[in-house]
Amino acid sequence: MNDDFDLLASEYVIGLLDGDDLARARALEASNREFQASVAFWRRRFEAIDETATPIDPAPDLWTRIEAATAAATPAKAADAARQKSVGIWSNLGFWRGAGLVGAVASLALALFAASLWNARLSTPTLVAVLVTDQNVPAAVVNAFADGTVELVPLSSIAVPDGKALEVWTLPSRERGPVSVALLDRARAVRLDLKDLPRPGSGQLFEITLEARNGSPIGRPTGPILMKGLTLQAL
Amino acid sequence: MVGINGTIDLEAALVRCGEGDRKALRLLYDHEAGRMIAVAQRMLKRRALAEEAVHDSFISIWNTASRYDPARGAARSWMYTILRNRTLNILRGEARSELTADFDAFEQESLEDTPEEIISKLSEANALRRCLERLDASRRRLVLMAYAHGLSHGELAARLDVPLGTVKSWLRRSLLSLRECLQ
Numbered sequence: 001m002n003d004d005f006d007l008l009a010s011e012y013v014i015g016l017l018d019g020d021d022l023a024r025a026r027a028l029e030a031s032n033r034e035f036q037a038s039v040a041f042w043r044r045r046f047e048a049i050d051e052t053a054t055p056i057d058p059a060p061d062l063w064t065r066i067e068a069a070t071a072a073a074t075p076a077k078a079a080d081a082a083r084q085k086s087v088g089i090w091s092n093l094g095f096w097r098g099a100g101l102v103g104a105v106a107s108l109a110l111a112l113f114a115a116s117l118w119n120a121r122l123s124t125p126t127l128v129a130v131l132v133t134d135q136n137v138p139a140a141v142v143n144a145f146a147d148g149t150v151e152l153v154p155l156s157s158i159a160v161p162d163g164k165a166l167e168v169w170t171l172p173s174r175e176r177g178p179v180s181v182a183l184l185d186r187a188r189a190v191r192l193d194l195k196d197l198p199r200p201g202s203g204q205l206f207e208i209t210l211e212a213r214n215g216s217p218i219g220r221p222t223g224p225i226l227m228k229g230l231t232l233q234a235l
Numbered sequence: 236m237v238g239i240n241g242t243i244d245l246e247a248a249l250v251r252c253g254e255g256d257r258k259a260l261r262l263l264y265d266h267e268a269g270r271m272i273a274v275a276q277r278m279l280k281r282r283a284l285a286e287e288a289v290h291d292s293f294i295s296i297w298n299t300a301s302r303y304d305p306a307r308g309a310a311r312s313w314m315y316t317i318l319r320n321r322t323l324n325i326l327r328g329e330a331r332s333e334l335t336a337d338f339d340a341f342e343q344e345s346l347e348d349t350p351e352e353i354i355s356k357l358s359e360a361n362a363l364r365r366c367l368e369r370l371d372a373s374r375r376r377l378v379l380m381a382y383a384h385g386l387s388h389g390e391l392a393a394r395l396d397v398p399l400g401t402v403k404s405w406l407r408r409s410l411l412s413l414r415e416c417l418q
Contacts (some may be wrong), residue, residue: 018327069263070257
């Protein structure tokens, strides 16, 4: 067992990490088996402490509020099923035979479209952030390009209850605090508005929170963090 | 989802949640929400904030349950990981300034959850208790205040009136000896 790894895992489970160390632990938890095993070891041991807490009766409206929030949300499996359906068509040979000609035209159009995108951008991203959920599942990517544009590309659908929206934030510096860079009704690819901010740097935090439909009323994240990640330099 | 010996099968309930079964979510709520509020309240002090943490956690549980794999761990562990993450986010982020201002006033309310009280509630046979009791009382307090009350290195240093570096190295040494003892 690697002692440094295990120490990081223990500090992570106990809740002592912040900033870069926390980001490093999250990345390791998503990718490294040895670290996952270490985290599991410490969680199993410390759970006993949570079990010593004497239950408190929830306020009567707590369940009502949870029920309302989840009723509006698409159950996760249903969203998965919808995605599977759209994958299904890709493996349907009959469909593709019939669609061959249309496909040829479409792929030419797509190639031209891709070329125009390529020209517009002239480069691959200089910085990339993979935003992960609190379960360490990658859920979106932020790409920053040399020409100053920054885009968000979701990797999975997100249940957005009625009257709520997804707000994208970045933390240009601790002094400045979080700045809203997009407000979305659902997960979709979008260009982020960073024009009033310094060029993003390596290790800059991006996150998405669930907020009221018109965005956070106080200009700072107030709702649950759905995903977050730090930018890394692309090769 | 009720097992043969009358216990609730939380794993099955969580899997059913992932399939969109709302009754399964209610089952998890009935079974765990009370203790989850108590765990969050140890850290957040205020009942209303603790309920918000549990509220957000159940929405997150519902939204991500389809990714839960019973082969990789207990349902309770999965749920409390979500809860602790959410609670620490609230503690370290949004409610920070309010909390520190109120901290002393609310501390009185949670007397039953001092580190000593928590230790005494762990079963005598529990390995963590046995190993925590091998640490110096002051080091044991640090570990418990960090885990159960969510205090950061900085807050622990202020509370004990010792330099930040000292608290960090005390905690590291305590964790290394806990690891050795728990293995």
